[in-house]
Structure formats: C-alpha cells, structure tokens
Amino acid sequence: MDIKVNVRESEGDAYVVDLAGEIDVYTSPKVKDAITELIDQGHYNLVINLEKVRYIDSTGLGVLIGGLKRVREHGGSVNLVCTNPQIKKIFDITGLVKIFGIFDDEQSAMKALV
Amino acid sequence: MDIKVNVRESEGDAYVVDLAGEIDVYTSPKVKDAITELIDQGHYNLVINLEKVRYIDSTGLGVLIGGLKRVREHGGSVNLVCTNPQIKKIFDITGLVKIFGIFDDEQSAMKALV
Amino acid sequence: MNAPEAAAQAPGRVELRIPAKAEWVAVARLAAAAVASRLRFSMDEIDDLKLAIAEACTNCIHQSEAIETIEIRWEAGPTGLRVSVNGDGRGPRIESVKSGSGEEEARAGGLGVFLIRSLMDEVEYDVDPHRGPRLVMVKHVQS
Amino acid sequence: MNAPEAAAQAPGRVELRIPAKAEWVAVARLAAAAVASRLRFSMDEIDDLKLAIAEACTNCIHQSEAIETIEIRWEAGPTGLRVSVNGDGRGPRIESVKSGSGEEEARAGGLGVFLIRSLMDEVEYDVDPHRGPRLVMVKHVQS
Ligand SMILES: Nc1ncnc2c1ncn2[C@@H]1O[C@H](COP(=O)(O)OP(=O)(O)O)[C@@H](O)[C@H]1O
Ligand SMILES: Nc1ncnc2c1ncn2[C@@H]1O[C@H](COP(=O)(O)OP(=O)(O)O)[C@@H](O)[C@H]1O
Numbered sequence: 095m096d097i098k099v100n101v102r103e104s105e106g107d108a109y110v111v112d113l114a115g116e117i118d119v120y121t122s123p124k125v126k127d128a129i130t131e132l133i134d135q136g137h138y139n140l141v142i143n144l145e146k147v148r149y150i151d152s153t154g155l156g157v158l159i160g161g162l163k164r165v166r167e168h169g170g171s172v173n174l175v176c177t178n179p180q181i182k183k184i185f186d187i188t189g190l191v192k193i194f195g196i197f198d199d200e201q202s203a204m205k206a207l208v
Numbered sequence: 209m210d211i212k213v214n215v216r217e218s219e220g221d222a223y224v225v226d227l228a229g230e231i232d233v234y235t236s237p238k239v240k241d242a243i244t245e246l247i248d249q250g251h252y253n254l255v256i257n258l259e260k261v262r263y264i265d266s267t268g269l270g271v272l273i274g275g276l277k278r279v280r281e282h283g284g285s286v287n288l289v290c291t292n293p294q295i296k297k298i299f300d301i302t303g304l305v306k307i308f309g310i311f312d313d314e315q316s317a318m319k320a321l322v
Numbered sequence: 323m324n325a326p327e328a329a330a331q332a333p334g335r336v337e338l339r340i341p342a343k344a345e346w347v348a349v350a351r352l353a354a355a356a357v358a359s360r361l362r363f364s365m366d367e368i369d370d371l372k373l374a375i376a377e378a379c380t381n382c383i384h385q386s387e388a389i390e391t392i393e394i395r396w397e398a399g400p401t402g403l404r405v406s407v408n409g410d411g412r413g414p415r416i417e418s419v420k421s422g423s424g425e426e427e428a429r430a431g432g433l434g435v436f437l438i439r440s441l442m443d444e445v446e447y448d449v450d451p452h453r454g455p456r457l458v459m460v461k462h463v464q465s
Numbered sequence: 466m467n468a469p470e471a472a473a474q475a476p477g478r479v480e481l482r483i484p485a486k487a488e489w490v491a492v493a494r495l496a497a498a499a500v501a502s503r504l505r506f507s508m509d510e511i512d513d514l515k516l517a518i519a520e521a522c523t524n525c526i527h528q529s530e531a532i533e534t535i536e537i538r539w540e541a542g543p544t545g546l547r548v549s550v551n552g553d554g555r556g557p558r559i560e561s562v563k564s565g566s567g568e569e570e571a572r573a574g575g576l577g578v579f580l581i582r583s584l585m586d587e588v589e590y591d592v593d594p595h596r597g598p599r600l601v602m603v604k605h606v607q608s
Contacts, residue, residue, distance in 0.1 A: 116348070118344075118347060118348065118351070118376060118380075119344040119347050119376075119379075119380040119383065120344040120345045120347060120348065149351075149372075149373075151373060151376055151377060151380065151434070151437075152377055152380065152433040152434035152437055153380060153434075155433055156433065180366065180369045183366075184373070184437070187437065187440045187441075188433060188436065188437065188440075230491070232487075232490060232491065232494070232519060232523075233487040233490050233519075233522075233523040233526065234487040234488045234490060234491065263494075263515075263516075265516060265519055265520060265523060265577070265580075266520055266523065266576040266577035266580055267523060267577075269576055270576065294509065294512045297509075298516070298580070301580065301583045301584075302576060302579065302580065302583075334483075334484045334486065334488075334489060335482075335484065336481070336482065336483050336484075336489065336492060337480075337481070337482040338479070338480070338481050338482075338496065339478075339479065339480040339481075340477070340479050341477045341478065341479075343477065345477075345503055346477060346479065346503065348499055348502075348503070349479060349496060349499040349500055349503065351499075352495050352496065352498070352499040353481070353492060353495065353496045353499065355495070356491055356492040356494075356495040356496065357492055359491075360488055360489065360491070360492065
C-alpha cells in the first residue's frame, strides 16, 4: 500500500519515471511531485513505466493527465508502459488510451517519443 | 482466501497432504475432512506439506493436533514441511514444535517418518 | 481462488467506518476486495469493486472538509452485492460541493464518478445537506 | 513497503462489523492488515495483528450461537494500535460459554486465546452476559 517512484535519464532528452505499487488518493501526490519536478527542470519527453503498478485510481489518472497537458504546452509528450490488463482496462474505459501513447515495453514507448 | 488440499500416496505406506492457501476457521474443515478420510482408510504415516500455506490459525493447528493424536493411537506419526518463518513462529510460540516433526523439505520429513 | 462453496453462501452484511482522510482509503479498498471474494465474483470483478468503492470514498473526501468519517455498507445477497458509501460530518451543515483546489481536482472527481458508473451495474447518487454525500452501488454476480 | 511518512500520521479510528460466521473472519483479517500497514508496524508485526484479531473473531463465533455480529474497533495512535473485538447478539442473553462440540474445539479455543496473549502487548478479556465476549488488545509500535 505504497508507491515507489524512481526517475532516470534515458536516451536523448527523455526521462523515465518508474512507478511501483499503488497509485491512489494517498500516494499520488508523490507521483505528481516527481513529474512536476522533471517538467520544472525543462524535461518534456517522458516515459512513465507502470509495469509494476498494481492499482491506479482517478487521482492517479488525474496526475498523468496533468503531466501530459503541461509537457504538451512545450511540444513534449508522455508515453506510458502498461501491461497489467486491469489497468489497461481503466485507460480503455476512460478513453485515455486515445490521448496517451500506451506501450507494452519501455523500448517501444521510448522509440515512439522521438 | 481459500485452501487447496491435495492428497497423494508416497513411498512405503506414507501419504502426503499438500496444502496451499490459508487455513482458518472457515477453511480448516476441508483440511480436517481430508486428514480424517486418510486415517479412516488406515493410513497412519502422514507428511503434511505446509510450504504453500500463507496463514494458519488456532483452528488449523487444532486440526493438525487432532490428526496427530489419532495416528499416534495406531503407532503412526505426522511430520510437517514448513518453511514460512511466520508459520514456524506460530509453532514455536505454541510449543507445537515439540510434538510435531517439522522439516524444511518433503524428503527430510519423509525419511524421518520411517 | 474463488471457492465454489461461496455460491451457496448466506446473505451477509458488513459495515466499515474509516476517517475521511486519504491514507485510510486503502483500508476500504482491501476490505472491499475481501468482501467481494466471499461472493462468486471473478478476479476482474473484484478489481472493479475495489476501484468503485475506493472512488466513492475519494469522492467523499474531496466533497467537503466537513466530512469526518466515511461509512461503507456491503449487503451480500444471492444475486450480488449492494454497497453504500456515506460521508458523515459533525458540522452543522455539509456544503454540497467543495470549492475545488484547481481544475485537476475537479477533473479527477468527474473521472471518479464516471469510473464508478462504468464499473458497477446500478448507481444512485445524492447529497444529504445535513450528513453529506451518499452513493449506492450494485454489482450483480454472473449467474 | 512501510511508508516512512506513516510515522507522522494522525490518530485514526476504524470500525468494522461482520456477521459472526466463519466465512467472514477473512474480511476482519484483511482489514486488520490494512489498518496495521497504515502505522509503523513491521511485516511480522502486521502478521501478528492479523492473527490476533482473527483469533478474537473466531473466539466470538465459538463462544455462543446467540452472537450474530462481531464488531472490531481499531484506535491508531502515535504509540500503537488498540483493538477491541466484541461479539454482539440480539438474543435476550448470551451464554458465557458455549457447550463445545468436542475436545478439539475447546482445545482450539484455548490455543487461540493463548496466541492472542503471545502476539499482543496488552490483553483484557471479559464477557458481558447481555452482549457477549469482549477482547481489548494493544500492540505498541517499536520506537
Ligand atoms: N476520457 C478522457 N479523455 C480525454 N480527456 C479526459 C478524459 N477524461 C478526463 N479528461 C480530462 O479531464 C477534463 C474533464 O474531465 P471530466 O472527467 O469530465 O471531469 P469533470 O466532470 O470534473 O469536468 C477534460 O477536459 C480532459 O482534459
Ligand atoms: N503447545 C502445546 N503442546 C502440546 N499440546 C498442545 C499444545 N497446545 C495445545 N495442545 C493440545 O491441546 C490440549 C489443550 O490445549 P489448550 O490450549 O490448553 O486448550 P484449553 O485451554 O481449551 O484446554 C492439550 O492437551 C494438547 O493435546
């Protein structure tokens, strides 16, 4: 019942945010802080890896949407790595599959950024 | 929140009862039935494998104690396979380590039977 | 994992009360999973119920700061599960909508209720001005 | 997994009511784990709390058939967790001890209470003849 957030630099100007655990109303501020910090530092091409996320709620989706909006203002984008079927279903139901790039592995998410 | 019970014949006259899941006040009757059936059929040398048991309560312990008492009346014995530290702790606290043979793997539990 | 004997289970009623604070929502979520797994729900349906109930709690928390506790009531019957989520405050009056702390929060609130409506079979929502918001949701078990 | 920020958490009170039936004890057990994980308990201590609370519920169920519901109340404070488990019946009177259905059941009862005393730091036990058994248990967080 916690979230682990790890931020690392990748190829080009891209950054990867690895999330592990559960993103809910309690833990999502921690995710938001990490994404906000990256954007404040001028990094607008992000891959957010949700492979180890077991649960996400609307607050977590809100954080991802907020991040996407901010990077788009700077011509950047957010691609997600997501393999968990239940989480994929949440992106389907909400129609967010249409606004995020969602990929099965980090490499594809990375390639699609640039 | 369920228990899986599997009974199989092994070397000699010995039988192995594989348990997987959680043994509590709700699921222990299923365990008791399996052990009782074996004993009723005249099998008094049992290995009960708890390697895949994540939780056991006093009802579960009561079923194991009951089985041990019945096989002892016929000169048999019950050896347990247990590697989970939390479950080992329960056997320690209750002093049941002294009345059951508790082993780290099935082979040792089997050898100690005969 | 889903005990077939659960099918024949007697109806049951479970009630949970947690503080209306973000850190306690996980307790409701795990209790929701535990209750649902006592019925004939699939793993996917259990996940749906967890999320819907957690969203209802989150909604209570965002609704008004006057809400102090959240009460969740599950009624398990042979055809499914009925869940009500009530915010409960001690203040003289619960404002019906909290002035959101920004666009993102309002958006999340909308998404939350949208998710609940998508995941549950029946949803009723109202706000009692003296007690707070109340969501009643039903999910049927596949027969 | 244990959030360090949980250390600074405000006190909270959680209440759960389940039917006094074997199949619902798992709900109390999972809720117990969820509540404990909001505090600074180690994984081992969370397992201890799960078992102690489940044993208290099991004890209520074995105590008397007149008991219909079990109420569990957690009070989380900065020094630890206080848990009370009450059996509650609607009958005019709760017999203080159920005539056991055999030696094994009585044995298990004794083992259960013995386990609770071993796993918790403080335990108080009494039976209210009009309401049923009541167990109050405290576990301190290591400081
Ligand atoms: N399915 C979606 N697809 C795209 N954007 C979405 C979606 N859901 C929410 N959003 C974002 O959230 C905003 C409003 O969402 P909504 O859920 O309708 O919240 P509210 O009901 O509070 O207005 C939209 O403008 C959009 O930016
Ligand atoms: N630690 C133990 N070591 C050996 N036997 C035990 C132990 N705990 C329980 N038993 C078995 O259960 C019986 C009584 O156990 P106890 O827990 O004292 O129950 P009660 O309080 O109901 O009498 C003993 O006679 C023994 O067979």
